[in-house]
Amino acid sequence: MAEPEIDYKAVFQALPGAVALLTPQLIYADVNGEWLRILGRARDQEIGRYLPDDFASSPNSAGATVVRNLQASLRRVADTGECDAMEVQRFEPEGLYRPAVRDEDRSEAHGRPETLDARYWSMTNIPVFDSNGQLVLLLHRAEEVTELIQARAVALSLQEAMLPTHRPTGRHPVAVRYRPAGSALDVGGDWYDLVDLPGDRLGIAVGDVVGHGLSAAGVMGQLRSALSASSRVAPGPARALEVLDLYARSVAGAENATAACTFVDWDAHDITYSSAGHLPPALLHGDGTMSFLDQATHPPLGARLEHDAWPQATIDFTENAFLALYTDGLVERRREDIDTGVARLADCLTHHRRASDAEALADALLSDLLPPEGVTDDTALVIVRL
Incomplete structure (x- = not known):
């Protein structure tokens, strides 16, 4: 032919x-x-x-x-x-x-x-x-791409409206940071949440919705609100995520979203945690050593067809420790294994172990870990001084 x-x-x-x-x-x-x-x-x-x-x-x-x-x-x-x-x-x-x-x-x-x-x-x-x-x-x-830029601005406004305002939480200082993707065409579904719990306790969660744009921002708002509500009545983070998983199955676009949920108890000096396919929270101990909270991990939301119990684990902490929850924009880079980025986070936390407070540590992490040219995914970061 x-x-x-x-x-x-x-x-x-x-x-x-x-x-x-x-x-x-x-x-x-x-x-x-x-x-x-x-x-x-x-x-x-x-x-x-x-x-x-x-x-x-x-x-x-x-x-x-x-x-x-x-x-x-x-x-x-x-x-x-x-x-x-x-x-x-x-x-x-x-x-x-x-x-x-x-x-x-x-x-x-x-x-x-x-x-x-x-x-x-x-x-x-x-x-x-x-x-x-x-x-x-x-x-x-x-x-x-003017219409895409305008849609991104709307999505960012929606994200800002749905994320909790930075406010004092009990007597324990918390630093929160949110950085949109460097690309002007991308806006993701990253989120964080802070929940005051009975007693001297605080619930901290972060999550990430698959996709970009207004739809991802809308799903993010639904999941954050649902987990915030379930955390207030659940006996622990595993049950809160279990309820969120059931809810996510009815939300279009929530499939394979990830989340990490922690309950910090200052009276017991421990952290109870559970994860839905999310990167593990990092605990910087008072002596400068590092632990990743990776012993209670479940697949992402809606990933399993059948309902099952969620894992939960507890770790002790001492005074002057820091707890860090984050989304993958902080550590993930193109053409690089994710474990490399997590290890870089651990090194950075250890390097700044003498940070004066949560705000200083949050600024140091963003300065050291985010490339100056910007990143291709949103970044949410929560630091708690324990």
């Missing part, structure tokens, strides 16, 4: 999003129709144009900053021969990638000035090689 003849020029024009081909010297060699439509330019205005000329007359504008970011990314691709996905870029109304508006659609025709909100674009730059392996072109693709 003969291979079909492919019209690559037609394929290029049909590519989704705005696409441009540039030389390694950053001169436009070709653009597709969507590129011209979005910029509102004619083809002869683009071909042969030097990319850094954009906003050259206004170097301090927001648009000029984006062009410099794009230029730096394209240079990296040219130097390394590897693809580069840029952070989401924000364009003000006067910036590049502003949708073309027909004269008859302009709001001035209705007696009021035209107003445009900022737009957000995801950009990817790809090297193109010839048959000899030589870099000959740079392919730049831009796709508008």
Whole structure:
């Protein structure tokens, strides 16, 4: 069977999003129709144009900053021969990638000035090689993600509304930290909760819902509220999680969510704990040694078809110890085994064993463990001084 003849020029024009081909010297060699439509330019205005000329007359504008970011990314691709996905870029109304508006659609025709909100674009730059392996072109693709960014902002607001406010809990200081994912397109379902219990006791829980976006934030709120309620009446964390597991089976999107629940008793000087497939809480003893609370682990919520009893364990603590509960954003990294990240957490806790209080230790952990370029998953962290 003969291979079909492919019209690559037609394929290029049909590519989704705005696409441009540039030389390694950053001169436009070709653009597709969507590129011209979005910029509102004619083809002869683009071909042969030097990319850094954009906003050259206004170097301090927001648009000029984006062009410099794009230029730096394209240079990296040219130097390394590897693809580069840029952070989401924000364009003000006067910036590049502003949708073309027909004269008859302009709001001035209705007696009021035209107003445009900022737009957000995801950009990817790809090297193109010839048959000899030589870099000959740079392919730049831009796709508008404004609606995704707006949805993320709503999801973050929903998360903040459903997470408990930072407040004094009894006479025992607690530090809580929540860091959204570094990517502007991601928002996860991480959560934490603090529950005052009868006697000199405190319930601390963290959890993580599979997925991202508004749906994950909504499921997170349901599970957090359900565990908060069950913890107030359950005799221990195992029973609280057992009730949560039964509830999660009726919540769409709660499958395989994880949670860790601990009850701290200062009168008995012990911690009772149970886990639903979550990373183990860490106990930094007063003498600087470390223990992970990993002796009472059950599969994630809803993972088992049949209901069964949940495990529970207890460990003693001494004064001046710290208890840390966290989600995987604190320790998990791409192309790295999760055990490596957990071991890094243990080393960091030991290193900061002389922290003055829970707040100082929480700040030290985030500073040492979160990469400066940001992470791809949310991070929740709770530190309790025992």
